Amino acid sequence: MAEELNERSQNILEAIVEDYIASAEPVGSRAITKRHSFNLSPASVRNVMSDLEDMGFLCSPHTSAGRIPTEKGFHYYIDSLLKVRHLSKDEERKLLKSYRFQGMKMEDVMQEVGRVMSGLSNYTGLVMAPKFASTVFRQIEFIRLSHGRLLVIYVSETGLVQNKVIECPDDLSQRELEQINNYLNHELTGLNIHDVREKISSELKDERSRFDQLRRQALSLSSKALQEEADDLVYVSGTSLMLEQPEFSTPEKMKRIIQALESKKTLIDLLDRGQAAAGVQIFIGSQSQLTELEGCSLVTSTFSNQKGAIGTLGVIGPMRMSYSQVIPIVDFTAQMVSRILEREIE
Amino acid sequence: MAEELNERSQNILEAIVEDYIASAEPVGSRAITKRHSFNLSPASVRNVMSDLEDMGFLCSPHTSAGRIPTEKGFHYYIDSLLKVRHLSKDEERKLLKSYRFQGMKMEDVMQEVGRVMSGLSNYTGLVMAPKFASTVFRQIEFIRLSHGRLLVIYVSETGLVQNKVIECPDDLSQRELEQINNYLNHELTGLNIHDVREKISSELKDERSRFDQLRRQALSLSSKALQEEADDLVYVSGTSLMLEQPEFSTPEKMKRIIQALESKKTLIDLLDRGQAAAGVQIFIGSQSQLTELEGCSLVTSTFSNQKGAIGTLGVIGPMRMSYSQVIPIVDFTAQMVSRILEREIE
DNA sequence: CGTTAGCACTCTTCTTTGATGAGTGCTAAC
DNA sequence: GTTAGCACTCATCAAAGAAGAGTGCTAACG
Structure with a gap:
């Protein structure tokens, strides 16, 4: 990385990389002198190329082909030679x-x-x-699918929708679920998922939850719903x-x-x-x-x-x-x- | 399709198709007599194959290759010869x-x-x-994303979740949206999407809707939400x-x-x-x-x-x-x- | 001393050629 | 009707040679 190239070597390396990008074929000394006007003969270019090969920037697929940039060559090109054109x-x-x-x-x-x-x-x-873990919570909905199976839909602040199915031993009615939805949406909106998880687990430990049936249900369901990462x-x-x-x-x-x-x-x-x-x-x-x-x-x-x-x-x-x-x-x-x-x- | 083949031709066609399925290579007369025991010489098989080619069931990629089944050949095979093995x-x-x-x-x-x-x-x-059009409605949710932009989530009876974004000139609050959600879910659950669409459009024409702000909003939103087919x-x-x-x-x-x-x-x-x-x-x-x-x-x-x-x-x-x-x-x-x-x- | 022309050498690619072998179609015999 | 025999076709493969591109080395040049 710290390796230094003199200007001529840089120019030639750049020319080789760019020609290779354009053609996908090994580039030879002659082709370079033709396409770029370095005022150098192919022979001189060959010497430089030979040096660049020794340094590991180029390699030749076989004796009588031109050279192609190695990975290291591309690296050098990108780090030191590439001028990124910004969009107008x-x-x-x-x-x-x-x-x-x-x-x-x-x-x-x-x-x-x-x-x-x-x-x-x-x-x-x-x-x-x-x-999903990096998003901010917007809304959650539990929907009863069949006995003991709930569909959870969660929505992030940005409108990303994810859903999953969870099993739930208690067979909750849609009405109960709506109350749970309301409770959770009220409590959690605006938090990021990390905070949501934390809040849920801390509230679950909270004494009061023991006595509030709805709240307990809500917390346990949402904990279940969020415990596994959804697929990317x-x-x-x-x-x-x-x-x-x-x-x-x-x-x-x-x-x-x-x-x-x-x-x-x-x-x-x-x-x-x-x-x-x-x-x-x-x-x-x-x-x-x-x-x-x-x-x-x-x-x-x-x-x-x-x-x-x-x-x-x-x-x-x-x-x-x-x-x-x-x-x-x-x-x-x-x-x-x-x-x-x-x-x-x- | 109505074309009839005698039993021998059928057997040979079947053999060719199956050998070809197995090998992906043109099958010759000799190969057939070897792999299957028809008690026929390659020459006889050749005659049959020649007939099958004339009838369009087979073709030869070139003179000195075997034959491969044509599309018609496969058709015949599937319609008349194939015995579908059921799973045990x-x-x-x-x-x-x-x-x-x-x-x-x-x-x-x-x-x-x-x-x-x-x-x-x-x-x-x-x-x-x-x-989605073939499913039965289960639940719909409108969620406010930003000014005038709503996220609609609909869920089918089978747990299929789809969502889309709609533009809505009135900037409804999440509270209003919840009322709309409730209203719609109460009215529409269990109908198939076709019926839902019909119900909405007939209710929109209903006189009473004119006076019920909430109801009108609900109907117009859901009409918008369902009017375009979601992607398959x-x-x-x-x-x-x-x-x-x-x-x-x-x-x-x-x-x-x-x-x-x-x-x-x-x-x-x-x-x-x-x-x-x-x-x-x-x-x-x-x-x-x-x-x-x-x-x-x-x-x-x-x-x-x-x-x-x-x-x-x-x-x-x-x-x-x-x-x-x-x-x-x-x-x-x-x-x-x-x-x-x-x-x-x- | 850097640069360059010249040249022998290497190695891929393309084309040609010929051999091989699979498979056919025809004919004549069974 | 069936089959053995045989000439013929054509794809595939390998070997061989020609062409071409590019290199590395050497010696000469300014």
């Missing part, structure tokens, strides 16, 4: 226009965001809705775009990629890591530590409202993805979704 | 055990059903949840299994299939057709009229409760899928899901 106001306006969130529920917004990101970048879009929601858009990439053009690689994108669990783990820090994060190649996603890179960013509902969105593509294009798209989209979440609360 | 009680028990629906919400049940069908058949599983839910499981099929082993075909399975809309159209008739339905090859799904077959069945919530599930695979295995799986699964839906209402 005009582009932003255009982008905003392509979204139509009017009257859309949260799930649809997430899906749509993924679709548009994918469409703009021509890579696969990923969106992970805010974890992940939206994948443009899976097939991955298959258009020349690096995944063989049947085996296609299978591997599709399997990886099929496994929501893998994706959740991956996106979770994007929440570690704010702003755009980039995971290159083996950093993801998933062999299924070998050769892939992931650009993510998080979105949230002030109250902390944190979700992640991003774009996954080949390691040689067009970072200068993708980064501003992901960045802007995340900010936009955050604004939508804010608007939702108002 | 023991197998049914085993199958039932592999499902764990305890405490699962409806969405999860659907997803799980798809997964298990896919796992059992080794093909791609499809499940389409009952259309489709669950696809085991996409990558499709890529294991030798007929889709080239990159181009893989792309095509993945694109087709990615498009929920295509799948919905396809599954909708399965609702035309009860019981197991089979769509072979071009019957689906989707070029993206060329070479595929679909085996579907519908599930429902007595009140009419109708959904479709099935398995999609290559035309040469193992129908004798898949049909009982799909059939039994559909029945099982129906039972679960019944239990849900109880």
Whole structure:
């Protein structure tokens, strides 16, 4: 990381990475001198390339091919050479226009965001809705399904709806449930889920609860309803775009990629890591530590409202993805979704 | 369809179809006499095969390959030759055990059903949840999101939860909304959505509504909430299994299939057709009229409760899928899901 | 001393060629 | 009606050669 390159080496590395991003093919010394005007002969470029290879920034698939950037090469490129083009106001306006969130529920917004990101970048879009645990409680409803089976619906401040089924030994009538709903909604609205849990467990210990039948029921039900994490929601858009990439053009690689994108669990783990820090994060190649996603890179960013509902969105593509294009798209989209979440609360 | 084949031709056609299903490769005259004991020489079989080809049941990819069944061949096989093996009680028990629906919400049940069908058949599983319009109303909740924006949650008798966002010019307080909720839930529970719509529109015309502010609001909101169909839910499981099929082993075909399975809309159209008739339905090859799904077959069945919530599930695979295995799986699964839906209402 | 032209060398890719083998269709005999 | 025999077709595979791209090294140049 601390390794220093002189300017010429940097220029050549940059040229190689960019040519490789554009062509997906090993780039040779001759091609570089042609496409970029360094006033250097291919032979000189070759010397530099040889040095860069020794330092681990490049590698050659075989003797008589050009060089391709290694993971380290991409790293260096992204950290030191890449100039991220910000979107012009005009582009932003255009982008905003392509979204139509009017009257859309949260799930649809997430899906749509993924679709548009994918469409703009021509890579696969990923969106992970805010974890329920990170949201602020808005409303809970218990609905009787059948003897001893209750449907719980909870709604977050941002309009995210989740539901689950719980078993309940007492067969409560819908009327009783309504009272419970009222009680809970009155008590809990506006707290984040963490606080809700805490409040419930402390109240359950409270002496008074012993004597108040309704309250006890309410607390025990909601405790049950919230004790297990609901599944994370992940939206994948443009899976097939991955298959258009020349690096995944063989049947085996296609299978591997599709399997990886099929496994929501893998994706959740991956996106979770994007929440570690704010702003755009980039995971290159083996950093993801998933062999299924070998050769892939992931650009993510998080979105949230002030109250902390944190979700992640991003774009996954080949390691040689067009970072200068993708980064501003992901960045802007995340900010936009955050604004939508804010608007939702108002 | 009315075409008649003598017994020998039938036997040979059956043998060819089954060998082809097993091997995915053109089957030759010699191979048949070897694997099945017809007491016929390859030459005789060849004559029959030649006839079958003339009649359009078989075709040869090229002169020196064996024959493969045409779509017509598969049709004949399925309609006249296939003996569907029913599941033994023991197998049914085993199958039932592999499902764990305890405490699962409806969405999860659907997803799980798809997964298990896919796992059992080794093909791609499809499940389409009952259309909301076919369900019976259980509960509706309006929740205020922000100025003029309401979240509507509706729950069907079977525990299916859907939500959407509607715009509402009047800024109603949560308290007013609760009254509206109460009113509507009291009035509408137990009706199917069709009746609900009718009731609302007739009441809206009713003179009395003019004077009852609350009632008018309630009706107008619910009319808005129910006027547009919510999106259909489709669950696809085991996409990558499709890529294991030798007929889709080239990159181009893989792309095509993945694109087709990615498009929920295509799948919905396809599954909708399965609702035309009860019981197991089979769509072979071009019957689906989707070029993206060329070479595929679909085996579907519908599930429902007595009140009419109708959904479709099935398995999609290559035309040469193992129908004798898949049909009982799909059939039994559909029945099982129906039972679960019944239990849900109880 | 950095830079460059020249050249031999390597290795992939593409095309050609020929061998192999599976399978057919026809004919003649059973 | 059935079957053995045989010529013929055509895909598949492997080997071989030609073309081309790119490198690394060396020696000369400014």
